[in-house]
Amino acid sequence: MGTAADAEVLDSQGKSRRIHDFLGDRIVLLSFIYTSCSDVNGCPLASSVLRIVQEQVRHSADLEDRVRLISFSFDPQYDTPARLREYSSHFLSPGFDWQFLTSPSPQALAPVLAAYNQWVIRDYDADGNYLGTMSHLLRVYLIDRDMRIRNIYSTSFLHADTVANDIRPLLAEEHRE
Numbered sequence: 001m002g003t004a005a006d007a008e009v010l011d012s013q014g015k016s017r018r019i020h021d022f023l024g025d026r027i028v029l030l031s032f033i034y035t036s037c038s039d040v041n042g043c044p045l046a047s048s049v050l051r052i053v054q055e056q057v058r059h060s061a062d063l064e065d066r067v068r069l070i071s072f073s074f075d076p077q078y079d080t081p082a083r084l085r086e087y088s089s090h091f092l093s094p095g096f097d098w099q100f101l102t103s104p105s106p107q108a109l110a111p112v113l114a115a116y117n118q119w120v121i122r123d124y125d126a127d128g129n130y131l132g133t134m135s136h137l138l139r140v141y142l143i144d145r146d147m148r149i150r151n152i153y154s155t156s157f158l159h160a161d162t163v164a165n166d167i168r169p170l171l172a173e174e175h176r177e
Contacts (some may be wrong), residue, residue, distance in 0.1 A: 001148040004141070006031070008108055009072070009101040010087060016079040019072075019112070019146065022093060022099055026068040027167050028143040029053065032118050034075035034134060035087040041155050042138050047071065050140070051091045052160035054098060063164070066171060069098040075118045076103040116141065124137030131176065144170050 006020040022028065031050060037043030045149040061127050064070040071088075073079035079087075092098050103109035113120060116139070123133045142151040142157055151166055 004028075004147045004149055005112060005114040005144045008104055010076075010104055011080050012084040012100045016104070017101070019101075020112060021100075022068060022070055022146055023143060023147045026066055026097070027049055027145065027170050028068045028070055028141075029139040029163065030070045030072060030116075030143060032074050032113075032116070032136070032139060033071050033082055034121075034136075035079050035115065036075070038133065043138065046140055046156065046158065047091050048060050049158050049160050049163070050098070053163050054093055054096055055108070056114065056160060056164045058096060060164070062157075062171065067097075067167060069096075070099050071098070072112075073100070073102040074109060074118070074136070076105060076109055092094060112154055142166055142170075145174065 002020065004023055006018055008021055009017050022126040028048060031046045033043040033046055050071065054069060057067045069142050073084060079102045081102065084102060088098065088100045094165060103112065118137060118139055120134050120136045123131045123135060125131055137157065138155045141149050144150050153163065
């Protein structure tokens, strides 16, 4: 499935980082979202499932401190670091490693979306006015500590139990190496 791509990002504190800063030391679930998404089978679903995964990880001794969640916004014009902090307050449990990232600009975002084969199309009305919504695919990527993409979940397959069960074999692989 390939290797997780790197790029410059902004964390929820506005600090310039790299995607790879958050990969390599833990198993990662990376979702692409935008905080104003109103499609219940899109970003709200991804964030809700990741919240359940977060709780499963927090209460599983074999997963705790070995998994990181990343929600990466593909709407850098609206999803500022401050907006991401506000959004994260609805999902993030204190002390859990769930990073909310955005891109410093639409230009910096384009190669990231291309690398993850994540298409996003802004929606416009008949007069060419931006509606504030975007058409996109729901995708969540399971990335191992070697930064390899091991699974890609879509709407039909994004279930917290499935994701948690897919993480465990990756951790077991590490013990055999």
